[in-house]
Amino acid sequence: MKWITLVLLLALLGMGSALGEESESVPFDQLLKSWNQTIERAQEALESDFARVEMSEIKGDLQATLDSARKARGQAMAQLETAKQRLESLTPVPATKESKEPGATEAPPAETPQIAALRKEMQSRVTKLNAEVTQTKLIIGQANDLLASIAGWEQTRIRSEILKRNPLPFHLQIWQKASVDALAFARQAIEAPRAWWDIHRLQDGTWRLLGPLMLVLVLGLGIGWPTRIWLTRRFGRDGAEQGPTYARRLIAALADGFANAVIPAAIVVLTLLILYLQGVLTGLFALLFYSGGTALAAFLMIMGLVRAAASPHLVAWRIAPVQPAHVYRLLAAIRGVTASLLIAFALLITAYYSKMLTPELESAFFIIQVPLTSLLMIWALAPAYWETSLAESQSAGSVEQAAERTGEPSATDDKAELTASEEETSPHSWFERGRKAGRLIMLLTPFLALAGYGRLAFFIQSRLVAVAILFGFALLLRLAIGEMVERGLTRRRLMPNGAVKKAADTDQRRIRGTMFWIGMVLNLLIFLPLIYLILFICGVPPTTLQLWIGQLLSGIQIGSISISLGAMLLATLVLIVGVIITNIFRHWLANRVLPNTRLDLGARNSIAAATGYLGVAIVLLLAISTLGVDFSNLALVAGALGVGIGFGLQNVVQNFVAGLLMLLERPVKVGDWIIVGATEGTVKRISVRSTEIETFDRSSVIVPNSEFISSPVTNWTYKNRLARVRIRVGVAYGSDTKKVAAILLHCAQAHRHILRYPPAAAYFLAFGDSSLNFELRCYVYDTDYYLPTISDLHFAIDDAFRQEGIEIPFPQRDLHLRSDSLALSSQQQEAEKPTGKQVHQ
Structure with missing residues (x-):
């Protein structure tokens, strides 16, 4: 189904491009004549206050003229650019004898008649297209000026109608005439x-x-x-x-x-x-x-x-x-x-x-x-x-x-309530x-x-x-x-123990982020038409609203760059659709195609990730092209950047690229609990050059992004916020080992922050030198409760062992003291009658 949608989308885009390129081959002179007639007719109607023709008809003709002129201007500019390129591709004009420099020893080769005729034809075409572009600009300006004049006429008429003053109702004759x-x-x-x-x-x-x-x-x-x-x-x-x-x-x-x-x-x-x-x-x-x-x-x-x-x-x-x-x-x-x-x-x-x-x-x-x-x-x-x-x-x-409760208020109570309600x-x-x-x-x-x-x-x-x-x-x-x-x-997940548990905090954050952007789109779809409707019912003429919208969508010209809201919206749409298509293709490649190959898991992941990066890069280029940005300027910027890299910006670019990779792969996110090198703490901010980590001592450590790419990083909250708790404890020899395991499991299951799935487990690890060694392994559902949970379990295990009479032994060591050849003093010999002594530590 996704591929059908993709094919249909591409087909529609192709049909739209084909239809957009097709146009009726009407001579430019006829179009110019029709445009001038429409403008002259609109000027006459405006001067006569639309006494002989409907204003809506004039506005429709002017809008059609404006659209046609803009279309013709775009075609003429495209043809002009092609003609200039063809003219520049011809050989330079040969110098004549009169123009030949005195020091020149040899004249350039003579130009063939075919090249000269072609050059003359292209020069004539460039001149003609330049004239067409200038004339269409003039027509567009005149049509916009007339529409603005009509909008001003509408505003003046509406304002005069609203502000029209009626006879003052203080005379008896006014009321008598009104009654009749x-x-x-x-x-x-x-x-x-x-x-x-x-x-x-x-x-x-x-x-x-x-x-x-x-x-x-x-x-x-x-x-x-x-x-x-x-x-x-x-x-x-x-x-x-x-x-x-x-x-x-x-x-x-x-x-x-x-x-x-x-x-x-x-x-x-x-x-x-x-x-x-x-x-x-x-x-x-x-x-x-x-x-x-x-x-x-x-x-x-x-x-x-x-x-x-x-x-x-x-x-x-x-x-x-x-x-x-x-x-x-x-x-x-x-x-x-x-x-x-x-x-x-x-x-x-x-x-x-x-x-x-x-x-x-x-x-x-x-x-x-x-x-x-x-x-x-x-x-x-x-x-x-x-x-x-x-x-x-x-x-x-x-x-x-x-x-x-209050009783049905009377007329007196109404007055009292209204008086009291004047308070804010x-x-x-x-x-x-x-x-x-x-x-x-x-x-x-x-x-x-x-x-x-x-x-x-x-x-x-x-x-x-x-x-x-x-x-x-x-x-x-x-x-x-x-x-x-x-x-x-919002979804609720049924846990294995039968309890209904809300989505994890990561899911909640994702839902909040999704709802934020959906809310932005809903605000645009609902309140923008509402603003248009409110302006219309408040007396703003439709022509004025159309001019405002046209100016907003057509944009403004700054040098050779045109900033247009319509182009920005279209580029945003291209970006969103392109990213969606890229993700669909990447998931299909990673889940359907690559698993059937002999590549290992790492290679498959690399290929899928590289495909996603390439798709995003292509989508970005398409979006930039939709905005009308000249790629030659981008080439100059890329060339300057290459020179800068060669002269000592390797570290900056390395961190920059690492930051981009981090933002794309998201191995580390804001709020994660990570360990990189000797630094452990919570990620507070990720930029394209460095990452800010706040340690548990509330100090900020700035780590270059390249460290996250070139060195191992421990992320406690990468996939989720679950954390495994490991508590090791030793009991004295002779203790009931099954009872010890049962006590450990009971302490874990009784704690409110310990998950029932995965279940807690108690393991008998080894016969130690001084104790029987056990380990309790369980999972806490949020890393924020990791250390408090360990402390609570220590208290609970200690209390349970005391109640059940289970001893946690001290390490035992035997220390043997031997007399040397030197004679000991009599006081020492009396004090040290035993030759050996067992010391418990």
């Missing part, structure tokens, strides 16, 4: 369905067009409702499950939100889409129906997700830090804010497109709507409704439990700061409406709520995907 306009709008809105029915009831095709709508409704209810039930039962919350993990809670919240929010909203959206495609609804009734249906779908979506996150009754499944005693009031406030904004959007869109939104009606509408939304938002963001953390929200219990509960929390900032903004927006800037006030309110919803949904999605991926990576 509102009544007229309401009258037409009420009569719109009947007017539509009067027009379409006699048409034969109307009922046939409604057939697909009924089919969508039936399929939506027939498929959506069973799907909703299956989701809630399979992935939803279970009240009987106690203490669900955070990943389980997130998955259940997403399942509940999808079942109760996405499916109903999708049915509404599909219904609206079918009606729009069929063209059944027309006039004011269509505006009312489409805007109202869209508002309904958004309301179902938002409230379904909010309720899934709050989880009023099942406390253990809650993922939002809400206050249980006020969760229903919070939901009511959020419901009010959502309904207020969505109804306002529906009414404004309908009135605007029906040409009934007068300045007086707009001013009066914002005077009513903006303060109402502000009050609802301030209510929803009240500190009494939120907890500082999810743990505090869960500890408070369900709604009923919190009400039983978590000043360092980002959520707390965002909540306070939101309340402050909502408090200021009604003053903007009173000053006549109702559009600006409504824009700030609606975008603030939209950004909060989008960010919350993206954060929830990011956490859920991250938790599910980590849950899939």
Whole structure:
């Protein structure tokens, strides 16, 4: 399967290269003429404020021109480079008699007519290609300038629309005119369905067009409702499950939100889409129906997700830090804010497109709507409704439990709670700061409406709520995907003794490292589109966003080097895919091919490792080539490096290469307990030149990397952190040897840091001079507990031997003293009457 994937990937890359090289052979003069016409048309449309042509059409033509010019420029530059190389390969131009130097004795040979004609042709081609490159650069610059001008025009238009000032609502005439306009709008809105029915009831095709709508409704209810039930039962919350993990809670919240929010909203959206495609609804009734249906779908979506996150009754499944005693009031406030904004959007869109939104009606509408939304938002963001953390929200219990403890608060209690809640509960929390900032903004927006800037006030309110919803949904999605991926990576291993043991520390570190990079990728995939969407809904024109993205991807030019984000991403993709393919090939070679040869294990490992190094080197060259780096510069650097090595940098390069080998082979890692030479300690840092080792005396020793390649290295934690403990002990002759072995095994098995597999073993090693020698061998699961475990076992064995009466003998020696020929004093002879003496030491 891996080889099939590899072959398909290479085939796709080859097809992509072949297709990329194919292009329509359109003469450059025709392309240039078409480009100039597009630019002139765009300039005229921009000068007339797009009065006679759509702005989207002009932007599309300019973008097509820009893409075509860039493609032509790339082809012309490639052809120009080839033509220059061919021109340089020709012989030099021969000198004429007039140009011949006085000291010259012989003129160069005359150039053949064929070479002269070829030289002239190549010179003409180089001149033509230079002109094409210059013209395409000019077209690209003009197209970019026009797109930037269109983006500026869009920004000015959006800014002027948002900052447009309505009549001040302090005059009675404004309210009278607004009342008349509102009544007229309401009258037409009420009569719109009947007017539509009067027009379409006699048409034969109307009922046939409604057939697909009924089919969508039936399929939506027939498929959506069973799907909703299956989701809630399979992935939803279970009240009987106690203490669900955070990943389980997130998955259940997403399942509940999808079942109760996405499916109903999708049915509404599909219904609206079918009606729009069929063209059944027309006039004011269509505006009312489409805007109202869209508002309904958004309301179902938002409230379904909010309720899934709050989880009023099942406390253990809650993922939002809400206050249980006020969760229903919070939901009511959020419901009010959502309904207020969505109804306002529906009414404004309908009135605007029906040409009934007068300045007086707009001013009066914002005077009513903006303060109402502000009050609802301030209510929803009240500190009494939120907890500082999810743990505090869960500890408070369900709604009923919190009400039983605190009692159902009255209106007076509400006021007291809101007053007390003005205190800062978590000043360092980002959520707390965002909540306070939101309340402050909502408090200021009604003053903007009173000053006549109702559009600006409504824009700030609606975008603030939209950004909060989008960010919350993206954060929830990011956490859920991250938790599910980590849950899939984490594995539990069943030990031989039947106990469930978590993965070793090395596995945990590997999982954390993998999750870090996966998290980075998820952040890019989720939050980059989120930033684009937030900028778009906050009023940044699409043309401006496209220009920003184009500049970001096309990069900047520094000398002869172009730094492009797109090229960097492509080079990163090439590097990742290349390393994956290299690892697949290396594993296949090491596990399938080389074991079937007559090579020994060392040779097989060397060949596999060399293949991996070669593959990585090729992938690095491909990635560098993708970045657009000139290999001639690399050749100069390599040549200078060779000269430096020859003049005395052998040791530096030796350590550098050894550091690279260490980073690739990883014989020593940061945190390993190693012994190299006379140095023993923990690896703190590995660089390309040296390695820092911290000894157990807390001193740092800097060891050149070449020492790790040229000398043996003892690594206690190379494959894992297991370590074997060996304890030697001697007992007196006459002791029960089987009992001694049993005591040693019992002491090892009773220790909490000793593994049961591999099992501990007690060996009767030898009959010593003074004792019967035994050795206890067992394994500690982490080298951090190596010395403490040895000490604990010594204490345990000593206590056990004392309780069982087993003696640990002293070494015995017999010392014989002989008198020499010298006469001893009488005092010495009396003191040393025995001729021999047995001394125990």
